[in-house]
Amino acid sequence: xxxxxxxxxxxxxxxxxxxxxxxxxxxxxxxxxxxxxxxxxxxxxxxxxxxxxxxxxxxxxxxxxxxxxxxxxxxxxxxxxxxxxxxxxxxxxxxxxxxxxxxxxxxxxxxxxxxxxxxxxxxxxxxxxxxxxxxxxxxxxxxxxxxxxxxxxxxxxxxxxxxxxxxxxxxxxxxxxxxxxxxxxxxxxxxxxxxxxxxxxxxxxxxxxxxxxxxxxxxxxxxxxxxxxxxxxxxxxxxxxxxxxxxxxxxxxxxxxxxxxxxxxxxxxxxxxxxxxxxxxxxxxxxxxxxxxxxxxx
Amino acid sequence: xxxxxxxxxxxxxxxxxxxxxxxxxxxxxxxxxxxxxxxxxxxxxxxxxxxxxxxxxxxxxxxxxxxxxxxxxxxxxxxxxxxxxxxxxxxxxxxxxxxxxxxxxxxxxxxxxxxxxxxxxxxxxxxxxxxxxxxxxxxxxxxxxxxxxxxxxxxxxxxxxxxxxxxxxxxxxxxxxxxxxxxxxxxxxxxxxxxxxxxxxxxxxxxxxxxxxxxxxxxxxxxxxxxxxxxxxxxxxxxxxxxxxxxxxxxxxxxxxxxxxxxxxxxxxxxxxxxxxxxxxxxxxxxxxxxxx
Amino acid sequence: xxxxxxxxxxxxxxxxxxxxxxxxxxxxxxxxxxxxxxxxxxxxxxxxxxxxxxxxxxxxxxxxxxxxxxxxxxxxxxxxxxxxxxxxxxxxxxxxxxxxxxxxxxxxxxxxxxxxxxxxxxxxxxxxxxxxxxxxxxxxxxxxxxxxxxxxxxxxxxxxxxxxxxxxxxxxxxxxxxxxxxxxxxxxxxxxxxxxxxxxxxxxxxxxxxxxxxxxxxxxxxxxxxxxxxxxxxxxxxxxxxxxxxxxxxxxxxxxxxxxxxxxxxxxxxxxxxxxxxxxxxxxxxxxxxxxxxxxxxxxxxxxxxxxxxxxxxxxxxxxxxxxxxxxxxxxxxxxxxxxxxx
Numbered sequence: 030x031x032x033x034x035x036x037x038x039x040x041x042x043x044x045x046x047x048x049x050x051x052x053x054x055x056x057x058x059x060x061x062x063x064x065x066x067x068x069x070x071x072x073x074x075x076x077x078x079x080x081x082x083x084x085x086x087x088x089x090x091x092x093x094x095x096x097x098x099x100x101x102x103x104x105x106x107x108x109x110x111x112x113x114x115x116x117x118x119x120x121x122x123x124x125x126x127x128x129x130x131x132x133x134x135x136x137x138x139x140x141x142x143x144x145x146x147x148x149x150x151x152x153x154x155x156x157x158x159x160x161x162x163x164x165x166x167x168x169x170x171x172x173x174x175x176x177x178x179x180x181x182x183x184x185x186x187x188x189x190x191x192x193x194x195x196x197x198x199x200x201x202x203x204x205x206x207x208x209x210x211x212x213x214x215x216x217x218x219x220x221x222x223x224x225x226x227x228x229x230x231x232x233x234x235x236x237x238x239x240x241x242x243x244x245x246x247x248x249x250x251x252x253x254x255x256x257x258x259x260x261x262x263x264x265x266x267x268x269x270x271x272x273x274x275x276x277x278x279x280x281x282x283x284x285x286x287x288x289x290x291x292x293x294x295x296x297x298x299x300x301x302x303x304x305x306x307x308x309x310x311x312x313x314x315x316x317x318x319x320x321x322x323x324x325x326x327x
Numbered sequence: 328x329x330x331x332x333x334x335x336x337x338x339x340x341x342x343x344x345x346x347x348x349x350x351x352x353x354x355x356x357x358x359x360x361x362x363x364x365x366x367x368x369x370x371x372x373x374x375x376x377x378x379x380x381x382x383x384x385x386x387x388x389x390x391x392x393x394x395x396x397x398x399x400x401x402x403x404x405x406x407x408x409x410x411x412x413x414x415x416x417x418x419x420x421x422x423x424x425x426x427x428x429x430x431x432x433x434x435x436x437x438x439x440x441x442x443x444x445x446x447x448x449x450x451x452x453x454x455x456x457x458x459x460x461x462x463x464x465x466x467x468x469x470x471x472x473x474x475x476x477x478x479x480x481x482x483x484x485x486x487x488x489x490x491x492x493x494x495x496x497x498x499x500x501x502x503x504x505x506x507x508x509x510x511x512x513x514x515x516x517x518x519x520x521x522x523x524x525x526x527x528x529x530x531x532x533x534x535x536x537x538x539x540x541x542x543x544x545x546x547x548x549x550x551x552x553x554x555x556x557x558x559x560x561x562x563x564x565x566x567x568x569x570x571x572x573x574x575x576x577x578x579x580x581x582x583x584x585x586x587x588x589x590x591x592x593x594x595x596x597x598x599x600x601x602x603x604x605x606x607x608x609x610x611x612x613x614x615x616x617x618x619x620x
Numbered sequence: 621x622x623x624x625x626x627x628x629x630x631x632x633x634x635x636x637x638x639x640x641x642x643x644x645x646x647x648x649x650x651x652x653x654x655x656x657x658x659x660x661x662x663x664x665x666x667x668x669x670x671x672x673x674x675x676x677x678x679x680x681x682x683x684x685x686x687x688x689x690x691x692x693x694x695x696x697x698x699x700x701x702x703x704x705x706x707x708x709x710x711x712x713x714x715x716x717x718x719x720x721x722x723x724x725x726x727x728x729x730x731x732x733x734x735x736x737x738x739x740x741x742x743x744x745x746x747x748x749x750x751x752x753x754x755x756x757x758x759x760x761x762x763x764x765x766x767x768x769x770x771x772x773x774x775x776x777x778x779x780x781x782x783x784x785x786x787x788x789x790x791x792x793x794x795x796x797x798x799x800x801x802x803x804x805x806x807x808x809x810x811x812x813x814x815x816x817x818x819x820x821x822x823x824x825x826x827x828x829x830x831x832x833x834x835x836x837x838x839x840x841x842x843x844x845x846x847x848x849x850x851x852x853x854x855x856x857x858x859x860x861x862x863x864x865x866x867x868x869x870x871x872x873x874x875x876x877x878x879x880x881x882x883x884x885x886x887x888x889x890x891x892x893x894x895x896x897x898x899x900x901x902x903x904x905x906x907x908x909x910x911x912x913x914x915x916x917x918x919x920x921x922x923x924x925x926x927x928x929x930x931x932x933x934x935x936x937x938x939x940x941x942x943x944x945x946x947x948x949x950x951x952x953x954x955x956x957x958x959x960x961x962x963x
Binding site for chain 2 (some may be wrong): 622623625626627704705708709710804836837839840841843844846847848850851854855857858890896900901902904
């Protein structure tokens with residue numbers, strides 16, 4: 030039994046030493062460090078954040094973006110720091126940032142936590158709703174010394190959206206089914222920013238409120254909800270005409286659905302409707318053009 | 328530690344309904360070579376497993392050197408009894424030296440390494456079983472007979488006063504059968520080991536073993552009259568000097584087969600006679616006459 | 621090998637392997653998506669506002685990651701040795717008795733329940749994964765014991781049943797969960813190496829080291845167990861005690877590994893075989909050498925995972941499978957005569 034006793038003692042000493050040397054390592058940085066008011070080297074971990082930064086005129090200060098950040102084209106020259114889902118923390122550090130901006134969902138929150146642990150400040154922003162987009166823009170503005178530009182951007186978008194709403198708020202909303210994935214069939218639910226854009230464009234979601242944000246649905250719900258319009262964001266950015274034809278053919282099997290009967294199936298190219306960012310108005314306008322083509326006939 | 332086995336009124340069954348062994352008693356003195364013989368299903372292997380402590384008796388007791396088996400720890404028991412079962416190749420292939428050295432596990436030092444004494448004992452065991460030339464080879468590369476010798480070497484290396492073997496020569500050729508029995512006899516005579524071997528081979532048992540336990544034999548007349556009551560029924564067995572236990576009548580009764588018994592010098596032999604055996608006149612043998620304990 | 625293992629031989633082998641490990645750790649901590657020079661790193665942290673990126677990356681990202689890979693690799697390899705010995709089955713790996721589905725279930729519950737408190741700075745995912753893994757494997761052990769005397773088969777069957785049941789529960793939970801949370805869980809489960817703080821590394825390392833030393837203590841008994849429980853008892857091994865201790869330690873260090881880095885497969889399966897093929901099946905050698913080889917393997921695999929498709933990263937489990945498989949096949953072909961269960 031002696032060797033077991035000796036072993037236990039050794040381990041106990043090891044653990045005690047660990048506690049002595051490192052302490053409990055509670056997040057010492059738990060106390061919120063005050064937000065910066067000026068940043069010279071900014072890293073954006075999401076495409077919509079990148080767009081906001083450019084829209085605020087911070088192109089020179091941006092030192093790193095993720096691989097998916099493709100708008101505006103100036104992003105092509107920026108250092109890439111991994112992808113949206115798999116950030117490369119080494120690249121982040123190598124870029125010597127003084128401010129890292131991430132989104133609020135778990136994967137990115139983890140990154141922010143890791144960075145905080147090694148001493149880098151991150152700004153975590155939830156951008157799930159339009160109101161959050163505006164708020165995030167203002168927070169970024171405050172943190173980078175661009176409050177004026179931020180306020181201008183927000184009011185600019187708001188004004189344009191209001192004008193659009195006035196234009197399309199005739200009686201009768203158009204029922205829209207927004208399909209994000211074909212197999213298995215997934216649509217955008219009511220608790221999404223897409224839904225907000227649809228409503229701003231004068232439509233309403235054909236699907237009732239659901240538990241999931243992007244619920245999987247079956248064919249019978251497609252028929253039951255009788256959408257006037259079916260919209261799919263484009264799979265890739267090439268050959269929009271081909272994708273449109275493909276979509277028409279795919280949905281033709283739902284012959285009794287109003288959207289199919291009236292051939293009102295649209296494939297919207299571009300990221301303006303996939304990202305909640307400064308091009309919110311462009312995206313909403315595109316949707317409105319699909320819902321009320323007669324209003325935009327010019 | 329001298330190696331005395333005392334079995335008193337031993338009973339055992341695998342389930343409540345079946346009882347394989349009932350009220351068996353016998354004693355194995357130190358330095359004896361005991362053969363346990365009997366038909367399939369008589370409980371020979373069960374008895375062996377009881378003797379080495381793997382199974383617990385339902386009734387009765389087993390004492391090793393006057394202390395009940397239960398009172399020994401697994402490690403202590405391993406220093407008194409070594410067991411040899413059917414050879415096989417384990418999933419992970421150890422070398423012969425490693426296998427035989429495992430016998431020294433109860434004696435290993437603090438860090439679990441073999442001492443010089445341990446190595447010497449292992450070497451001796453390898454030499455005694457004529458397996459030293461296989462020492463660096465892995466178990467899977469040997470033949471069945473060679474492997475069985477290795478397992479016996481392991482038991483010898485355990486350096487115990489008692490050796491239990493379960494059909495050690497079942498699948499071996501004549502040369503190896505004899506070789507192993509010679510080895511065991513030498514261990515008994517030169518080292519004073521108590522050896523208990525379960526075997527099917529009554530001729531070899533007759534040749535080598537001084538004492539035999541015949542499981543399934545008839546009861547001879549006792550001091551106490553045989554009771555007709557089922558609850559007092561006991562296993563049919565006979566134990567005693569081999570030459571007394573092995574009578575043609577006994578063998579025929581226990582194994583259910585006719586035998587031809589003969590003598591070559593002092594050695595007895597038995598040849599089973601099946602349906603197609605050519606007609607042979609039987610020589611009369613003395614009736615067996617030994618009391619069970 | 622041919623001769624019996626002596627303390628001296630063991631020490632020499634372990635020391636050489638240990639040196640190899642240190643060398644590999646050093647080299648791999650200098651390889652990565654960003655180029656880091658050791659000399660520049662030596663200049664220290666640099667002033668705030670003018671941080672030294674070489675130092676930052678080397679000390680805060682690379683080193684912790686390499687050390688983590690060492691700890692997890694050692695734990696998984698050792699655990700693999702134990703399960704192969706206890707189940708007398710060359711196909712056993714650390715996850716065979718329900719640890720993977722247990723950890724997965726714990727993770728999903730942690731993510732879905734939205735707990736945000738931390739235990740000593742450990743995220744709730746890590747804690748729940750640990751508890752899930754350990755709890756499940758004890759459940760399997762308990763069920764297996766209930767199954768009765770045919771111990772090994774009972775354990776395996778219990779493991780299969782529990783794995784199947786928990787996997788179903790996991791799939792159910794995934795289907796009712798919000799999609800972003802699920803995404804995070806899946807990524808975590810695929811095996812991820814991130815920089816832990818040194819406290820976690822120290823404690824985790826201590827647990828694993830203690831486990832390895834304890835397993836070394838019962839190596840002779842595990843050697844004997846290869847011949848079956850009856851045979852081992854005849855040699856004087858307290859089989860129940862040995863099995864329980866080995867099982868408990870293996871379960872514990874695996875749970876620690878899983879809580880630190882998710883589920884990384886292949887290490888626990890092939891490293892023990894590799895070491896056995898070269899050095900033989902004596903557990904006194906297997907434990908120390910498998911730990912070190914497992915550590916080396918995982919450090920190298922992790923380095924590949926973070927450099928092959930830079931700036932993105934592959935999950936480490938992918939690399940261990942892709943690298944491990946062919947390497948093991950080559951080893952097997954070369955030493956095929958030694959392997960009895962192939963014959």
